[in-house]
Amino acid sequence: MAGPLALVDCNNFYVSCERVFQPELRGRPVVVLSNNDGCVIARSNESKALGIAMGVPWHLHRDRFAADGVIVRSSNYTLYGDMSSRVMSVLSRFTPDLEIYSIDEAFLGLQGFGNRLESHARALRAAVLQWTGIPVSVGIAPTKTLAKVANRIAKKDEKHGGAVLLLDEAVQSAALAGLELIDLWGVAGRLAARLAAIGIDTPLDLKHGDPRLIRERLGVVTMRLALELRGVPCLGLEREIPDRKSIMASRSFGRPVTTLSELREAVASYTARAAEKLRRQHLATAHLMVFVETNRFKPDEPQHHAARTVHLPVATSDSGKLIGAALAGLASIGRIGYRYKKAGVVLLDLHPASAIQEGLFDKADNPRRITLMRTVDRLNLRFGRDTVSFAAAGLRRPWKLRREFLSPCYTTAWDELLRV
DNA sequence: TCTGGGGTCCTAGGACCC
């Protein structure tokens, strides 16, 4: 069933969108800034070559950007959303098997294309460029994780002409040999550190690691990642767009907010915006969370981060009701005397709007947690340096627990016991 | 000398992605 997959990823997407309508930006260093012109969220290749990192705050680098002739644009999400739809629409002409993964990426199922994969990839790139003006890179491999690797190589090295195929095992390993763990999809700093702690230092180590051991130590998500590196598909193509599980509307304030009335205004307008999204997706919500935050980049100022969840007796998408609930939540957490930097609302526990009348949202069929308990006569604990074992009447055999799986409060107790 | 075995809801936070 599973055939090769392509990951199609738009190059420097936001910058490319700006360039479609301002061709004079081509060949020049360009960055796009986040809301409030806070930090850099997209860079052209020329900007990357200047050493501009993702996410850097603009105000700290403004002078340097100016000196380097960097062109700066505020973001325009309406434009990017529209361009994204055009790109996806072109891609859908090439295969019905399409997963829109993000605003600028899609996975394509390419079963049945046989040995025409490479020419197909090139035709696809050319079509997207011609019809939308957006350059894309294509990575083709048997699994999503390897397709990500292929795409990364296609993007980094121009000699491949924007398309890379990783179809046989030796080629895949050669590609992985040039990467570090944090270059992999799903690996960031923390996981890389935990992998290193069990002797997995490179993508090839992970590929050849013992899946059972990895699962035991690091969980099922990491085991899937290891298998995907071997070419075993663990992540399927998701053709249907699933309903959202939460909807958020939040903003950082341009300057600190110190009065409750300003906070109320902001929260009311974010709630209205979230409610619009909710209705557009034909959903209703039964919980709403409102939160406020002070400026975390100013640790010397008094900090206050607070959130309150408000339960709605009947799921709704009515802006008025939601704003009322959000303001009630805000009243119980907002405090005078703090300089607030950010606020927002999150709508949770979403249901199809059509289910409201029938009350179908009310009852969840699946238990949220399964508890196992056993009363035992007496516990016999043996503490070792790295493991503790339990023997008890009521347990068929002793349980052994490794230290790294204990939460810190227990390991402290463990240390105490070892000292005795 | 002795008092079960589950369940739900809520809050909070970690870790990752784009």
Add this chain to the structure above:
DNA sequence: TCTGGGGTCCTAGGACCC
């Protein structure tokens, strides 16, 4: 003066219920 705005999944623990 100035550091984004969304999402996902997972884990853990407390309060409370029957």
